Amino acid sequence: MLIRTRFVKGSALRFISHLDLVRVFHRAVRRARLPIEFSKGYNPHPKISFGSALAVGCTSEGEFADFELADEVSPQEFIKRLNHALPDGIKVLEAKEISKNTPSLMSEINTAIYCITLELPEGLSSSEVKQGIKRFMELKTIRIKKLKKNRQKEMDIRHLIHELDVLDIKNGCVEIKAVVKTGNMGSVNPEMLVQAFNNYKIFCEDVRLKRAHRKGLFIKTRDGLISPIQKGTKQ
Amino acid sequence: MYLEQLDDIIASVIKPTRYLGNEWNSIHKDLKDVEIRIALAFPDVYEVGMSHLGIKILYHLLNQQKGVYAERVFAPWVDMEKRMKENKIPLFSLETHSPIKEFDFIGFTLQYELSYTNIINMLDMSGIPLYSSERAEEHPFVIAGGPCAFNPEPLAEFIDFFVIGEGEEVILEIIEIYKEWKKNGGTRNDFLKKMTSIKGIYIPGFYEVEYNSEKTIEKVRPKIKEAPRKITKRIIKDFEDVFYPTRFIVPYMDIVHDRAALEIFRGCTRGCRFCQAGMIYRPVREKSVERLSDLANEIVNSTGFEELSLVSLSTSDYPFLQELVEKLTDRFRGMGVNLSLPSLRVDSFSLKLAEELQTVRKSGLTFAPEAGSQRLRDVINKGVTENDLKESLTAAFEAGWKTVKLYFMIGLPTETEADLEGIASLAEKVVFLYRKVNNGSKKGLKVTVSTSSFVPKPFTPFQWEAQNPLNQLKAKQKYLKDRIKDRAVRYNWHEATASHLEAVFARGDRRLCKVLVKAWEKGCKFDGWSEHFKFDKWMEAFRECNVDPEFYANRKREYDEVLPWDHIDAGIDKNFLIREHKKALKGELTEDCRFNRCSACGIFRIDGGNYCVNPNKVC
Numbered sequence: 001m002l003i004r005t006r007f008v009k010g011s012a013l014r015f016i017s018h019l020d021l022v023r024v025f026h027r028a029v030r031r032a033r034l035p036i037e038f039s040k041g042y043n044p045h046p047k048i049s050f051g052s053a054l055a056v057g058c059t060s061e062g063e064f065a066d067f068e069l070a071d072e073v074s075p076q077e078f079i080k081r082l083n084h085a086l087p088d089g090i091k092v093l094e095a096k097e098i099s100k101n102t103p104s105l106m107s108e109i110n111t112a113i114y115c116i117t118l119e120l121p122e123g124l125s126s127s128e129v130k131q132g133i134k135r136f137m138e139l140k141t142i143r144i145k146k147l148k149k150n151r152q153k154e155m156d157i158r159h160l161i162h163e164l165d166v167l168d169i170k171n172g173c174v175e176i177k178a179v180v181k182t183g184n185m186g187s188v189n190p191e192m193l194v195q196a197f198n199n200y201k202i203f204c205e206d207v208r209l210k211r212a213h214r215k216g217l218f219i220k221t222r223d224g225l226i227s228p229i230q231k232g233t234k235q
Numbered sequence: 236m237y238l239e240q241l242d243d244i245i246a247s248v249i250k251p252t253r254y255l256g257n258e259w260n261s262i263h264k265d266l267k268d269v270e271i272r273i274a275l276a277f278p279d280v281y282e283v284g285m286s287h288l289g290i291k292i293l294y295h296l297l298n299q300q301k302g303v304y305a306e307r308v309f310a311p312w313v314d315m316e317k318r319m320k321e322n323k324i325p326l327f328s329l330e331t332h333s334p335i336k337e338f339d340f341i342g343f344t345l346q347y348e349l350s351y352t353n354i355i356n357m358l359d360m361s362g363i364p365l366y367s368s369e370r371a372e373e374h375p376f377v378i379a380g381g382p383c384a385f386n387p388e389p390l391a392e393f394i395d396f397f398v399i400g401e402g403e404e405v406i407l408e409i410i411e412i413y414k415e416w417k418k419n420g421g422t423r424n425d426f427l428k429k430m431t432s433i434k435g436i437y438i439p440g441f442y443e444v445e446y447n448s449e450k451t452i453e454k455v456r457p458k459i460k461e462a463p464r465k466i467t468k469r470i471i472k473d474f475e476d477v478f479y480p481t482r483f484i485v486p487y488m489d490i491v492h493d494r495a496a497l498e499i500f501r502g503c504t505r506g507c508r509f510c511q512a513g514m515i516y517r518p519v520r521e522k523s524v525e526r527l528s529d530l531a532n533e534i535v536n537s538t539g540f541e542e543l544s545l546v547s548l549s550t551s552d553y554p555f556l557q558e559l560v561e562k563l564t565d566r567f568r569g570m571g572v573n574l575s576l577p578s579l580r581v582d583s584f585s586l587k588l589a590e591e592l593q594t595v596r597k598s599g600l601t602f603a604p605e606a607g608s609q610r611l612r613d614v615i616n617k618g619v620t621e622n623d624l625k626e627s628l629t630a631a632f633e634a635g636w637k638t639v640k641l642y643f644m645i646g647l648p649t650e651t652e653a654d655l656e657g658i659a660s661l662a663e664k665v666v667f668l669y670r671k672v673n674n675g676s677k678k679g680l681k682v683t684v685s686t687s688s689f690v691p692k693p694f695t696p697f698q699w700e701a702q703n704p705l706n707q708l709k710a711k712q713k714y715l716k717d718r719i720k721d722r723a724v725r726y727n728w729h730e731a732t733a734s735h736l737e738a739v740f741a742r743g744d745r746r747l748c749k750v751l752v753k754a755w756e757k758g759c760k761f762d763g764w765s766e767h768f769k770f771d772k773w774m775e776a777f778r779e780c781n782v783d784p785e786f787y788a789n790r791k792r793e794y795d796e797v798l799p800w801d802h803i804d805a806g807i808d809k810n811f812l813i814r815e816h817k818k819a820l821k822g823e824l825t826e827d828c829r830f831n832r833c834s835a836c837g838i839f840r841i842d843g844g845n846y847c848v849n850p851n852k853v854c
Contacts, residue, residue: 012255012257013255013257013487015245015246015251015252015255016252016255016487016488017252017488019489020252020487020488020489023487023489024259024487026539026541027259027485027538027539027540027541028539029539030535030539030540030541030570030571030572031536031537031538031539033536036571038569038571043573044571045541045571046571056251057246085539087257087258087259088257089257
């Protein structure tokens with residue numbers, strides 16, 4: 001059977017990499033004695049597949065993973081046993097059985113929503129901040145530098161940014177909601193957004209990212225954003 | 236305490252998971268319930284220190300004790316150290332992020348000599364005075380143990396006391412005395428004096444060293460009547476039931492040995508004459524298959540590790556290996572748990588075992604002939620013949636192996652050009668054997684020949700030998716580099732300069748303490764990492780301190796010379812070592828006493844001979 005889960009990556013573990021996270025789940029299912037399927041070959045590993053990787057340093061309340069099980073386990077039982085074996089900082093919130101032929105998370109997820117908090121330079125008013133974001137979204141191209149295979153590469157990320165909204169301005173910080181593209185067709189992460197803000201001096205030259213939190217991963221369809229957990233319901 | 240600030244710093248360094256301290260199975264106690272705090276320190280980075288078994292045994296053992304809290308601390312990597320200094324953050328423990336200075340004890344494990352500058356650096360980062368004599372009542376006691384503690388002298392001025400031998404029992408005895416001292420009040424010196432009542436404790440401050448005019452040691456003398464003349468190492472008598480952890484910490488990052496370790500036996504009696512571990516960890520003591528399989532089960536359940544490693548100095552020598560392996564494979568079937576058997580002697584038995592288990596990847600097989608000729612292998616008592624090697628290699632190639640690693644030492648006592656030539660020709664024979672098995676083709680074959688430079692170690696039959704001078708070691712490496720031309724064979728070598736420094740400290744004395752500090756002041760640290768090793772700075776330090784490194788590394792000692800570690804009793808008779816040394820020079824072998832007659836190494840002397848399992852032991 002296939003179980004799809006939504007889980008939280010909290011601040012206690014925000015520094016562990018995607019690879020580390022995969023290892024955490026591999027070991028947790030063994031500790032939880034869940035009947036996970038293994039891949040074949042010399043080095044069998046548990047059949048768990050994930051959605052888009054979260055950048056190191058980000059927290060999230062909307063990460064997804066699919067677990068392939070050899071025996072039946074109810075989703076409630078699954079959550080209980082797995083959470084018991086997971087370290088502080090990772091917690092499964094939802095689990096649901098999905099049909100075996102549901103497309104993989106990676107093949108469908110194409111949108112991420114982030115909440116990012118930036119430290120503003122002194123003396124910047126609320127309207128200046130909002131103006132800045134408006135000006136940013138009106139740019140035709142947004143160029144940033146990205147390290148790819150140890151080589152600096154320039155890329156345009158304008159088409160990867162769907163929406164930016166100022167949520168709150170207080171204590172010298174601004175909180176922004178960002179709806180961006182993620183997945184196989186190109187991704188933007190909070191670090192890249194901050195670099196873009198600085199490249200175009202939206203607030204100043206070196207605004208600092210204080211916190212980044214992923215609200216969720218979504219599948220963008222004609223009818224709007226839907227959560228991967230709503231997909232693939234078993235008939 | 237400075238968590239907010241620390242978080243920002245951790246976010247800015249490479250591999251931030253090194254500093255989190257919240258791994259699965261890490262122990263978090265309420266400090267209100269804690270009386271005694273111990274920082275278990277490994278003087279290298281997290282991924283190296285977390286791969287070491289000893290520190291894990293002590294961690295879990297200590298944390299089982301009520302009122303005691305042991306936390307870990309590793310050497311921060313250079314980027315982290317820089318950021319900490321910029322922000323005036325002292326060295327802190329992983330679990331509670333508390334300054335090390337607040338602890339009752341900081342205990343260093345001494346695994347290799349090239350980590351000594353990191354000890355100095357960690358003390359400095361903690362704000363603890365480097366020299367034992369400069370510490371006051373408010374400072375922690377700085378203690379150390381591990382294999383390098385068998386010659387504690389190069390660290391004598393920095394360490395308040397050393398623990399010689401196995402720690403599982405003695406550490407609890409130390410805690411008991413400390414509790415009492417803390418309750419009754421007293422000076423640091425009072426506590427240290429009380430410590431002399433515990434066997435295996437060496438307090439360097441209570442001893443005085445006198446030197447001869449030619450710079451050798453005249454004698455080592457206790458300064459107070461309580462201090463024993465000889466400090467005898469500790470041994471765990473009941474190895475079957477001694478504490479062994481099962482709730483191992485599971486790291487987030489990929490560490491050097493990212494797997495659970497199950498210690499199947501301790502000690503080794505093969506008697507390789509260069510090997511310190513083979514001498515100081517005697518006698519051999521095993522755990523039963525039942526106990527091991529229970530432990531294995533608990534370990535896998537509590538950690539979820541995908542790999543369990545059966546560790547010892549020589550896995551093939553465990554008499555019930557086949558039975559144990561079958562039992563464990565049965566137990567873990569369908570759980571995706573691999574068994575790994577390091578230190579396995581390659582022979583037909585182990586190849587068959589590996590084949591059954593599929594624990595060894597077809598991509599790599601390691602042999603350690605150590606020397607290139609039969610003559611020299613006899614000198615070092617490495618009981619491997621060329622025929623053994625040929626048979627194993629043929630069997631391995633027939634089973635499909637393609638990659639072979641061969642480990643050798645250069646600069647062994649009595650070595651000549653013929654022995655070096657032997658290394659190169661052995662590599663050629665490997666290629667020849669592969670071709671023979673594979674119809675003349677050497678396609679796919681990869682042979683790696685690695686040489687390290689021989690370092691004479693205390694408590695070995697070679698402890699009196701001179702290490703080859705640096706230029707000679709380099710010339711030997713060049714000889715092999717020029718001589719090994721086959722494209723299927725790769726030649727690797729360890730930096731001779733690092734081996735030279737290792738040789739200085741391995742057999743060093745107290746006069747090296749000031750050199751160590753001087754080198755550290757010049758920026759030496761992480762000496763075991765080639766990218767950080769600054770040999771020229773070290774040589775400057777020796778010159779400025781007026782200490783000749785060659786006196787320690789490249790000088791042959793006489794049997795009657797007082798050695799810096801002579802007041803430490805490793806349980807091994809000096810007469811046995813002399814006999815072995817003389818036999819070595821004649822190329823005579825000594826049999827493994829586990830299966831043959833007793834070689835009278837002396838270990839049976841300790842505690843009335845209760846430890847040695849050899850039924851034929853001589854008294």
